[in-house]
Amino acid sequence: MSFSTIIQTIRDATANSGTATSAEKAQLVEACNGLVTALETPEQKLTSLCFGPVRALIIRLGIDIHLFDVATAALKKGESLNMQQLSDETKCEALLIRRLIRVLIDMNHFREVDQDVFQPLPEVALFSTTSPISQAMIQFTNTLQHMFQLPAYFEARGYQSPTDAFDGPFQFVTGTKLHVFEWLASNPRYQHANDVTMSLRTKLASQEKWFDIYPLEQHLAATPPSETFLVDVGGGVGHHSIALKERYTQLPGKIVVQDIAPVIDGISSMPEGIEAMTHDFFEPQPCRNAKIYFVGHILHDWPDKQAKTILENIRNAMAPESVLLLDEPLLPERDVTFLPAVMDLVMMSQFSSLERTEHQFRELLDSVGLELVKVWESSNTMSGQSIIEVRRRR
Ligand SMILES: C[S@@+](CC[C@H](N)C(=O)[O-])C[C@H]1O[C@@H](n2cnc3c(N)ncnc32)[C@H](O)[C@@H]1O
Structure with a gap:
């Protein structure tokens, strides 16, 4: 099969992806991931490995400042938002909004319809406060912050699997003596995020x-x-x-x-x-x-x-x-x-x-x-x- 035919087949699959069953979707994702792995240059691999998680952090920041709540409200009214409106409604400096939203535009959460004017796209609703996925995002970005410290933990404690529930990587990173569940109980926002994530x-x-x-x-x-x-x-x-x-x-x-x-x-x-x-x-x-x-x-x-x-x-x-x-x-x-x-x-x-x-x-x-x-x-x-x-x- 020629590459032009393969490319067209992938485009057709993208256009028709809504009709695929969940099993077919999973197989398509796996096949495409395999293709990406085979095609990526070492520089692209480095970028996706090291900077991919930044996307999750930007979403998390957007959740924290209620950017997605503001965007979802505008989406429902079919309105675009300019940077000043976003800054006023989120109480976040306009320059910082601009820096965050660049990544969100690349992720298809917004379309830049003019300079500093942004049209929210349906994806934003996924991360509004009431969406369970936003709570899972809070939960997992918190976990990711701890996982990024694993190299420091193992360097300090030796390279073996931790087995002490009260003195492991979580306690090492956060400096607490509490077990995760005790820590959650004293942090209502994370307790809520954990409960919602579990019920997902x-x-x-x-x-x-x-x-x-x-x-x-x-x-x-x-x-x-x-x-x-x-x-x-x-x-x-x-x-x-x-x-x-x-x-x-x-x-x-x-x-x-x-x-x-x-x-x-x-x-x-x-x-x-x-x-x-x-x-x-x-x-x-x-x-x-x-x-x-x-x-x-x-x-x-x-x-x-x-x-x-x-x-x-x-x-x-x-x-x-x-x-x-x-x-x-x-x-x-x-x-x-x-x-x-x-x-x-x-x-x-x-x-x-x-x-x-x-x-x-x-x-x-x-x-x-x-x-x-x-x-x-x-x-x-x-x-x-x-x-x-x-x-x-x-
Ligand atoms: C990973 S969640 C699982 C929740 C649920 N069973 C499920 O399948 O989705 C773990 C649960 O264990 C609860 N838990 C933690 N320590 C507990 C304890 N000492 N006694 C009773 N429940 C506890 C947590 O509050 C949390 O709801």
Whole structure:
């Protein structure tokens, strides 16, 4: 195929990208990324590697000064904004606005319709304060700042994986003695960003619900109904449980969402049948003999020492027929793709923790008298999600 045909095919794919399925879109992105990697000159590679993250920082600054709120309001009215208007509304110096907006123009957030006159493009709405993506941006740019200090951390502490949840890269960089979750509790803006980012997991179209992967039906006809059907341990603001209750309105027993006080206190109401409970998962589990204990993205926040305590507390509350479901990232033993590989490093820099392989989960569970029964894999191979079913060892 000639290069002109290839170029035209890529342009056609761009024009028709809206009609592609998510799997096709993912394959196209992967193919294009491969092409970029093959074509980039060393200078271009250096630029995208070292200066790519600056885009995230500029977006973050735009969020901080409410630039995207102002732009979204103008977008809705079909208006453009001049630099002075932007400066007045964001209380940001006009020169600084001009310097930031150059990058945002390159990123297709604005079109420069005249000198110092900017037309907001639809992308700006993604980063307005009420958009969950803007909260994820706050969360992840904060994390990125810590990750940029990893070279200094390893130089000072030696090149080995941190395992102390209270004295790792996060504490080294921020100078705090607090664990990340304690630090979040004393920083309401970041606590909010964290809670919203977590609840994105049940809202994004690319994310499957755990009960679409795990066959829940077997537990629905529970006789006799247990007082507590499901305990959502460290369940955040209850997004998984609310989604479950929306799907299955008649469950044989109540759902209990547990989390620490700063999170539970932020919940204004819960649907009927769901109870929000303050509970520290390092203390004995008060809900005993529930049908299901659900643990979503909890163990990857903790090194083995604490992960064992969390599991022991659940195990001690489980009846012989109770099931523990782990909705945790599961790293393949090899051929790990970019995002899971990076998330493992995020866990390391924030929590001195790690993403685990099936083998590592088996060892962890085994060490506390639990048995990995089965890994339920999503039928959507692109999602890579899975649910680990665990029982008490008999
Ligand atoms: C990564 S989030 C996962 C939230 C939710 N389970 C999910 O799957 O999206 C971790 C949660 O653990 C909670 N958490 C942290 N320490 C805790 C503790 N000691 N006891 C109970 N929950 C805790 C956090 O507040 C947060 O909501």
